Amino acid sequence: MSNSHPAIVGLDVGGANLKAWHAGGQALAIPFALWKSPQELSSQIAAMLQQLPAADRVVVTMTGELADCFATRAEGVEFIVRAVEQAVRSVLPDSIIQFWQTHGKFVAPNDAVASPLLTAASNWQALASMVGLLFPQDDLLLLDIGSTTTDLIPILQGQASAEGRTDLERLAAGELVYTGVRRTVVCHMLPSFQGELGRYGHVSIPLSSELFATSLDVYLLLGLIEEEPENCETADGRPATKEFAEARLARQICSDQSELTTHDVIKLAMAAAAAQQQQIVQATRRVINCASRPIKKIVLSGSGEFLGRQVAVQACFPMEEILSLKDYWTTAGSEVACARALVELALQGF
Amino acid sequence: MSNSHPAIVGLDVGGANLKAWHAGGQALAIPFALWKSPQELSSQIAAMLQQLPAADRVVVTMTGELADCFATRAEGVEFIVRAVEQAVRSVLPDSIIQFWQTHGKFVAPNDAVASPLLTAASNWQALASMVGLLFPQDDLLLLDIGSTTTDLIPILQGQASAEGRTDLERLAAGELVYTGVRRTVVCHMLPSFQGELGRYGHVSIPLSSELFATSLDVYLLLGLIEEEPENCETADGRPATKEFAEARLARQICSDQSELTTHDVIKLAMAAAAAQQQQIVQATRRVINCASRPIKKIVLSGSGEFLGRQVAVQACFPMEEILSLKDYWTTAGSEVACARALVELALQGF
Known part of the structure; x- marks a missing residue:
């Protein structure tokens, strides 16, 4: 690889969308209903990789393992890991493949399969870790509103400080609100x-x-x-x-x-x-109240940022403390924020 | 037709189920997701007619026009009317076809299409009219719980006495509760x-x-x-x-x-x-409270009768006043109650 930028691709395999970010600055997002046609996952990922510049490292996070085409989340994790491997090997045969886990590390495909609950629903943690690196001194709330779900993650002095780790724990803590700006019934x-x-x-x-x-x-x-x-x-x-x-x-x-x-x-x-x-405002208040340090700053991301801004105002954040990931990462980078976060984490030596 | 029983078929075209009753005592019910494959409706109905004895009159009611494969309910009514006509003509070419309307009459296909809001969501009204004929002296509540929805219809001295006529009005009156024992999310x-x-x-x-x-x-x-x-x-x-x-x-x-x-x-x-x-108990109390005469009797029907019985007990109906349409119409007849009601109405000279 002799390109001027590091040749890394981040992939976020959701249940309803596939997102990718190349370190050179290219974003891709396609709607893909994983639960309807899981057998097409690998070819869809391969098609995305073909649209991006080459890479020698592919870093991956997921939430798609919850799709109901999989009997258990462990089955879903293994299926997604193998589909990514197949796609990457066909397009970028010499590339290293790694999966993010919720304890904050990249691991090899077989290790991702071996501990599925650490690999499952890991994209929020990658994003939070990266935002912590962007604001290492601050106590802030990251509010990411997507098509289907909303993540609320306290980040205290640069450290993601969520109460829950699995989706179930995060639902119970109000850190995952199962509502978004496109797919919610x-x-x-x-x-x-x-x-x-x-x-x-x-x-x-x-x-x-x-x-x-x-x-x-x-x-x-x-x-x-x-x-x-x-x-x-x-x-x-x-x-x-x-x-x-x-x-x-x-x-x-x-x-x-x-x-x-x-x-x-x-x-x-x-x-x-x-x-x-109102539902997101209530969850926001709850997460702030449970945090161990006072939170006055909020960072918005995701395709539902317009709603996040209304929530931030209603939850009484001062205007000058309402920030947007877009201002740091451009709109395209913010809308594929988790994929982009993976690349930044890889660049930072994770 | 030289059969010993009158040769009439009742058809109930729902959005998720097709039900039929032949005056000879045969019931048929098949799950059919109309919104997924509307083009198959006619052949599905034809297949049902082929499984039943011959008939010289086919009487029809519907709720399937609300399926989201139709842009409007008028479009849905017309589509269903034409699909039924096509099916009946192919299997029983000499048969009369009539559609029930919510003002309590059978009309010809073209008239059903001409006033779609009277033809739409008419099955509850057919059932209520028939139950009124079964209990001409009583003041009662008919509680029909199906796979998808629940109908609560006060029947006073033999007359269906609902507040609402369209689905929207019936939702607002608590007479249609959009919950059932199979399809509710x-x-x-x-x-x-x-x-x-x-x-x-x-x-x-x-x-x-x-x-x-x-x-x-x-x-x-x-x-x-x-x-x-x-x-x-x-x-x-x-x-x-x-x-x-x-x-x-x-x-x-x-x-x-x-x-x-x-x-x-x-x-x-x-x-x-x-x-x-609890949701159905609350609706039950509300409908009883709004009725112009005191209601102490309840008649249960539908595949969710087990839930209806719990509701009746919790809403404090005396045990001896909790009746089941099954006892009058057998289990098979109760589960296709609207289709059966149409046949009874036709036999009664409607």
């Missing part, structure tokens, strides 16, 4: 809508327990996520536009435009967004 | 688990917002629904057995048997079942 954001609804007056309507609409529809309709007419990764497979988002949200209360106006549906979207924001 | 039954969990002590864990497990898993694990090793209509496509139900439920809190014992997962199932029961 609207009936889970908002079990019941209460308010004025056009010709019906004041109503209290429990949302139908179906996957009719997701948080993507809420933020499309509110104009906080831009329309993507080519993207059909939606609840009904129709385009990610305002028009279709409105139909999907109306269906979530068993209705359509024959009974509800656009204004009615926007109210529903606002209520869902407010409920999601 | 567990995170919607139980947003958060609170209690003792093995080695973790007392915990409060929000469930992950994913379709990892459904109410079927809850009742499989609790022994209230029998194992069906051949049935893979589950959240992860694995068999409907206790073993796999346990894995699915554990995944709903991001875990597996490496962290949770069977006893832990049973506690989670018990909490979900209790929450679902």
Whole structure:
């Protein structure tokens, strides 16, 4: 390798998205529903590696092992490790492959398989470790909001100081909030809508327990996520536009435009967004209260940063202490933050 | 037709199940995910008709028009009407076809399409009308719990006396509760688990917002629904057995048997079942309180009758006033109750 930059690729294998970062500054992110077609994982990763410059080291983190195509997380970890190995060997045969574990180290593929609970759901820990290196003197909260989940990680004087380590422990500690800006089912954001609804007056309507609409529809309709007419990764497979988002949200209360106006549906979207924001604000307060040092600084990352900023303001962080990983890593780097963090950790000698 | 029984078939076209009843006493029910393969609806219905004796009248009700393969409910109604016509014409070319509407009448196919909101979600009304004919003097509540939804319909002196007519109005009135014993996502039954969990002590864990497990898993694990090793209509496509139900439920809190014992997962199932029961009890109290006459009798139907009975007891109905449609219509007739009701209504001259 004679390139001017170190030849390292970071890979983040999620259950719904694959993300990559090359040390030369290239980001890649593709939606990939692992639970639907696990047999395609290796070829998808290979295709991503082919779009990036060559590398002699590939460092990997994952959350996809929870996908329900795997009977256990151990099975999921082994499957993902082997799929990555196959992809890397086909595209970069001489490259070293290493997996991040939640105790803060890279290990070889066989070691990653041998201790699956340390390899599982490790991406938050890589990101937190890296942010600790960026702010070695500070006591801060890292708030990363993605398509599906939200991570809240206290980082005290440069050290990730989470209470939980596994997903279960992190859910219980409020450090993992299973809500995000694209894939969260609207009936889970908002079990019941209460308010004025056009010709019906004041109503209290429990949302139908179906996957009719997701948080993507809420933020499309509110104009906080831009329309993507080519993207059909939606609840009904129709385009990610305002028009279709409105139909999907109306269906979530068993209705359509024959009974509800656009204004009615926007109210529903606002209520869902407010409920999601409140859920993250509560988790934020809890994590701050449990930390062993006072936290006044918050660092935002992920594709849901627009929501993170609202949460930070509502949780009373001073404006000058609300920072964004984008300002350090550019927007592309922030949206593949965990993959990028791995590369930085590798560069720092981990 | 020279058969000894009237040659009438009732069809109930749901979004997740197709049900049929022939006046001769034959019931058929097949799971069919309409939203996944709408183009197969007509051939599925034709296959059901071929398994039944001949008929010269086919009477139909539906809820499947809400499936998200249809842009609007009007589009869904038209699609279902035409699919039924095609199926009936291919198997029973001389048969009359009629659709039930929520104002309590059968209409011809073109009329069903012309007023879609009367044709949509009409199956509860057919069942209620029929139960009214069975108990013409009584004031009662009909509680029908199915795989996906629960209907609560006051029937006063033989007349269905619901407040709502469309699904939206019925949700708002508590007459439609979007919860059932097979398809309800567990995170919607139980947003958060609170209690003792093995080695973790007392915990409060929000469930992950994913379709990892459904109410079927809850009742499989609790022994209230029998194992069906051949049935893979589950959240992860694995068999409907206790073993796999346990894995699915554990995944709903991001875990597996490496962290949770069977006893832990049973506690989670018990909490979900209790929450679902409570939700239906509350709706029951509300519907009774809003009725214009005192209601002391309850009639149970649907595949979730075991849950309906618990609800009836908890809502303080006297034991002798808790009746079951099974005792009048046999178990098979009760599980396809709406299809059977249509046939009875047709026989009564509707």
